[in-house]
Amino acid sequence: MRTKDESEWIKIPNHHTPLVSKELFEKANASIKRFKIPKRKQHSYPLRGKVFCGSCKHAMHRSNETIYRCRFSYMDSSQPCYGMTIRESELESIVYEFLCKQFEVSLGIDGPNELKPVDKVAVRRAEFDNQIFELQEEKRKLYEALVIKQIDVNLYKEQKALIEQRLLEVQNTKAVVMTRLEAEQQEKERQHQQKDVLQSLVENKGLTSELVDMLIEKIFIYPNKRVEIVLKIKNDLA
Ligand SMILES: [Zn+2]
Structure with missing residues (x-):
C-alpha cells in the first residue's frame, strides 16, 4: 500500500469534533516515525526481460x-x-x-574488392534498360520506314513481331534476374548490418x-x- 502525495489528498477541514487538541495532535504526530516505502528503483541490467x-x-x-x-x-x-x-x-x-x-x-562475409551490392544491382538494371531502349528504338525506326514507304506492311508486321518477341524476352529476363539480385542485395545488407552490430559488441568489450x-x-x-x-x-x- 502506498500513500498518495499530500498534494493529492482530499481534505475536509473541521469535519468532526476533535478528539484531541490541534496542538497535541501535531506534537504527537511529529514524534511518530513514519515508515517510508522507497520508490521502486528501475534497475537496468543487460539481460532485463530476456x-x-x-x-x-x-x-x-x-x-x-x-x-x-x-x-x-x-x-x-x-x-x-x-x-x-x-x-x-x-x-x-x-x-x-x-x-x-x-x-x-x-x-x-565478403571480400574488400567486391562491388557494393547496390552498385551491382544498379549496373544490371541499366544494362537491361539499355537493351529495352534499343529494341524500342528499332521498333520506332521500323515504323518510320513504313511511313516513308521504305518497306511494305507485310514486312513491317513481320519485323515488328520479331522485335516485340525479343522485347518480351528481355523484359522477362530482367524481371527474373532483378528479383534474384535484389534478394541477394537485401541479404548482403542484412549481413553488413549484423557485422556492424557485432563489431560494436566487441569494441564495447561487454554486454x-x-x-x-x-x-x-x-x-x-x-x-x-x-x-x-x-x-x-x-x-x-x-
Ligand atoms: Zn520454471
Missing part, C-alpha cells in the same frame, strides 16, 4: 541482483525447474561469448542492454544449466 525458464517458460526472477531463479516452481518440488538458479555473471559471460563467436563467424535488445529475443535456461539463446537477427550459422 531470461526465461526453459522448463515452465515463465520469466525468471532476478534476486539480489546476482542470481536468476525460476520462482514459478518455488513451492513445487515435482517441477523439473524446482530450485533452478543461474548466476547472473555466469549467464552474462555465456551470452557474451556466444555473441562473440557469432561475430567471428560473420567476419568472412549492454542496447546490444542485447538488438540481438536477443529470449534466453531460456534449462535445469541442467543448458542455455538456449534465441536471436532476433536471423543468422544461418547460429
Whole structure:
C-alpha cells in the first residue's frame, strides 16, 4: 500500500469534533516515525526481460541482483525447474561469448574488392534498360520506314513481331534476374548490418542492454544449466 502525495489528498477541514487538541495532535504526530516505502528503483541490467525458464517458460526472477531463479516452481518440488538458479555473471559471460563467436563467424562475409551490392544491382538494371531502349528504338525506326514507304506492311508486321518477341524476352529476363539480385542485395545488407552490430559488441568489450535488445529475443535456461539463446537477427550459422 502506498500513500498518495499530500498534494493529492482530499481534505475536509473541521469535519468532526476533535478528539484531541490541534496542538497535541501535531506534537504527537511529529514524534511518530513514519515508515517510508522507497520508490521502486528501475534497475537496468543487460539481460532485463530476456531470461526465461526453459522448463515452465515463465520469466525468471532476478534476486539480489546476482542470481536468476525460476520462482514459478518455488513451492513445487515435482517441477523439473524446482530450485533452478543461474548466476547472473555466469549467464552474462555465456551470452557474451556466444555473441562473440557469432561475430567471428560473420567476419568472412565478403571480400574488400567486391562491388557494393547496390552498385551491382544498379549496373544490371541499366544494362537491361539499355537493351529495352534499343529494341524500342528499332521498333520506332521500323515504323518510320513504313511511313516513308521504305518497306511494305507485310514486312513491317513481320519485323515488328520479331522485335516485340525479343522485347518480351528481355523484359522477362530482367524481371527474373532483378528479383534474384535484389534478394541477394537485401541479404548482403542484412549481413553488413549484423557485422556492424557485432563489431560494436566487441569494441564495447561487454554486454549492454542496447546490444542485447538488438540481438536477443529470449534466453531460456534449462535445469541442467543448458542455455538456449534465441536471436532476433536471423543468422544461418547460429
Ligand atoms: Zn520454471
